[in-house]
Amino acid sequence: MNSIxxxxxRGAKKKKASLYLKEIAKEHKVIFVGLLETKLSFIYSKEVDSLIGIGWDFNYLPSAGLSGGILVMWKSRMTSYNVIESYSQFIIGYMDIPLIVKWRIATSYGSKEVHKRRDLWNGLEPYISIDFPLIIGGDFNCLLAKEEKKGVRRFIMSLGPKEMKSxxxxxxxxxLKFMGPMFTWSNNKKGQDRIMERLDRMIVNSYSVNTNKILVVKHLTRITSDHCPILLNLNSSSPKISKSFKFENIWASYPASFSVMQNVWRRKSLVLLLIFLILK
Structure with a gap:
């Protein structure tokens, strides 16, 4: 089951972050990763190998000093990813799993400032299609409801949340629905000073919803960062129900089985008779 x-x-050079990312990639068969706030101005192949392992291609947006930065990585023997635009708050491109599926995936890191975050919405809008599957994931730095915040400073439906909803x-x-902890970020303080919020999420277009009705996001354990990784299994699909009928010999040893079969044959005979009369 391939996942993203x-x-x-909060820093791609941290050894603990690398160990956790490798564990996630192995356990969940991850083929695409979008890392945010890498704090890296330049990223080389050796650094990517050290971060997640050998066999990953990558593309990135540099940080501004020690602030920001986006890094996308994909398992080259499993998939390809062709970037169609890189902007200050997102990288978007086509991820192609040969003979299986093709997705348009955007890795987003929204600005904390409302007026700058508008560039994210305006930049993504041209790539939203009704006839192609789309996933937008990452840290949006914006809450949409009071239930998405716990701690001091109550939630206010200000201009930022209104623009995001719009x-x-x-x-x-x-x-997408999610499993795991409600809040994806914490300030890691204790007692009354502790704040928890849901800043990270995955968004899909109507095409994705209509073609796959059980896509579910998992909020993973928050380790080495104040944010949870969020994961999506791309192979989610409705369970197949077998319609084949197999007769078991042991059924013949039960006397009740004969009456059951007689009733079934009578019903089938009646249906066939009605069809014959209608067609006649």
Whole structure:
């Protein structure tokens, strides 16, 4: 089951972050990773090998000093990823799993400032299609409801959340259901000073919802960063129900089985008779 993961790692050079990322990639068969706040101005192949292992291609947006930065990585023997645009708050491209599926995936790192975050919505909008599967994932730095915040400073439906909701509605975008902890970020303080929020999420378009109804996000354990990694299994599908009938010899040893079969044959005979009369 192939998966993708987005994570605000708060520094891609941390050894513990690398160990955790490798564990996630192995356990969940991850083929695409979107890392946020890498804090890296330049990224080389050896650094990617050290971070996640050998056999991954990558593309990145450099950080501004020690702030920000986006790194996308994909398992080259399993998939390809062709970047169509890199901007200050996102990288978007086509991920192609040969003979299986093709997705348009955007890794997003929204600005904390409302007026700058508008560039994210405006930049993504041209790539939202109703006839191609799309995933937008990452840290949006924005809450949408009071239930997404716990701690001091109560949630207010200000201009930022309103613009984000408007972006979702006008482009027929939907949030995926999730498993795991409600809050994806914490300030790691204790007692009354502790704040927890849901800043990280995955968004899909209507095409994705209509073609796969059971896509579910998992909020993984928060380790080495103040953000949870969020993971999606791309192979989720409705369970197949076998319609074949197999007769077991042991059934013949039960006297009741004969009456059951007689009733079934009578019903079938009646249906066939009715069809014959209608067609006649």
């Amino acid at each position: 993961v987005f994570w605000n790692c 972006f979702f509605i006008s482009n027929n975008l939907y949030e």
